[in-house]
Amino acid sequence: MDFKKFRKRSPWILHYNTGSCNGCDIEILACLAPKYDVERFGILNRGNPKQSDILLVTGPVTKRAKERLLRLYFEMPEPKVVVAVGACACSGGVFRHMYNVENGVDKVIPVDVYVPGCAARPEAIIDGIVRALEILKEKGKEVELPHWCSAQVKPPVNRVKLLDRCLEELHGRR
C-alpha cells in the first residue's frame, strides 16, 4: 500500500519551547483553537515524539535545551519536517549573542521551514505548516543529520547508537 498519498492528510504536531518568550507558544495554541483551527488540515497536537511528523520549535535554543531538542529530533520517525517559529527560532532575534543561547534552531538540527515574526502571527504559522506538509509529501525515509555531525548512516539505522554518537560530538564541540 502506498502511504505517501495519505501522509499529508493527518500530520501530528510536536511542539517544543527552547527558550522563547511564550509569545509564539500562545500563538501556536491560538492556531489549535477555534478561530484559526489547524485541525481542518488533520493536524493534532500530540506530546509524543514517536507519533509526530512535524516538529514546531520556538525559541533561540538555550544551552540546556539543546540536548533535549536533539533527543526529540532523533526520537521522531522519518519522514519528518522541522518548522522554526518566530524570529528567535530563525536567527536568535533579540536574544542573539546572549551568553546562553545558540542563535537559532538551525545551529542544532536541520530546519525545513522558517516562520518569521515577533511574535509569529497565526496566519504565518498556518502558512508555514501548509508548506511543511508539501515538503513532508516529498520526503523519503532517509535519516537527515545535523550539519555539524560527521556520523555515517546505513540502513537499518540504530537510533540509540546514532543519538549517543551525536551527543558525544555535541559535547565534544563545547
Add this chain to the structure above:
Amino acid sequence: MGKRITVPFGSQHVALPEPVRFVFQTENEKIVDVEVDVGYVHRGIEKACATKFKYMQVGYVVARVCGLCAISHTLGYVTALERLMGVEVPKRALYLRLLVSELDRIHSHLLAMGHTAEVAGYENLFMQTFRHRELVMEMLELLTGNRVQFDFACPGGVNRDLTPEVEKVLREKLKVLEEKALWLRDVYENDFSLALRWKGTGVVTEEMAKEMNVVGPPARAAGLKTDVRAEFDYLPFKEVGYRMVVLKGGSIYERNLVRALEVLNSIEMCWNILDGLPEGDIKVPVKGLPEGEMFVRIEAPRGELFYYIRGSKKLILDRVRIRVPTFANIPVMKELFVGMDYADVPATVISFDPCLSCTAR
C-alpha cells in the same frame, strides 16, 4: 506500601506549553518527594540588559522576558526609569497604559482558565474560552498593532495613540466580550463536573499562603488580601473602579473563580477608561542619563513583579534585577505536591499558571 517509582513530568509534556521539569517519587499513587528544575529557558537577559543594550532599548528587551505579560515587564521597567529620571508622564499615556495592561490581564487570565479546563479533561470549555479570548487579541491588535509583543509603553509615554475609529470598534467588541465573560464566569462557578473535579484539590490555606509568600490570584483565592494594584501607586487604578477580589478556600476551583471575577473587574475598568480618557499628549521626550537606583512593584497577571534598576550616568545601566511572580509561587507548589495523587498534578501545576520564561529569563 508499594515500591518507590520515579515519574518524570517534563521537560517536554503535552500539558505544558513550556519546559519545566518535575521529578516525582511516588508510592503507589501518592507522591512522597518532588524535585523542580526551572532553568531550561535561561537566556541571560539581565546580563544583556546591563552590558549590551542602551537604557532606552532595554524596555523592548525586557518585553521579551515573557510574551504573556509583555506589557507588565515593559511597564515595570519604564516606570522605574521615569521615576529615576524624574519624568512627568502625561495623563493620557497613563490611561492608555492602564487600558492595555488590563486587556493583557484579561487575555492572560482567559488563557490560564482555558488551559486548566483542558488539563481537567474538559476540552469543549477550553475551546470556548479560547474562542472568546480571540476577541481580546483582536482588540489588542487594533490598539497596539501587534497581537502578542505590543511594545506599547516606552520611556516617557506610549508609542501609539487611540483614534476615534479604533475606540468605536473597541466599544463594540468590549460589549460582546462582557457577555461572554459573564457566561464563562457562570460556567466556571456552577458547572457540576468541574466543581467536583476541582473543589478541594490542591488547597493552599491562608497560613500557608502567608508563610510561603504566595502572590497573585493563588494568594487571593486563599483569602490573602494582597494586590500590588492597591498597594503601590504606579497607575491610576483607584480612579477607574478597581476592586480587589478575595475568596476563601484556596483550591483550583477558587483560583479559577478569582480569575473569572478579575476578568469582569478588568472589563469594567476598560469601560471606565474609554469613557473618561483625558485629552493631551501621549509622549514626552526623555533627556539625560539615569543616575541612582529605583525599584518598582507591578501587578502582572500572575502576581507581584519587582523591578530594580541602577545607573551611574552612563548609556548602559549597571544593573537590572527582575523578580517574577512564578518564582515566588514555586515553593508552595512543591509543598502541595507531597501527599497528593499523581493524577491531580497537571491540573494543579497549570492552575498556578506558571510562566517559566519569566522565571528563568
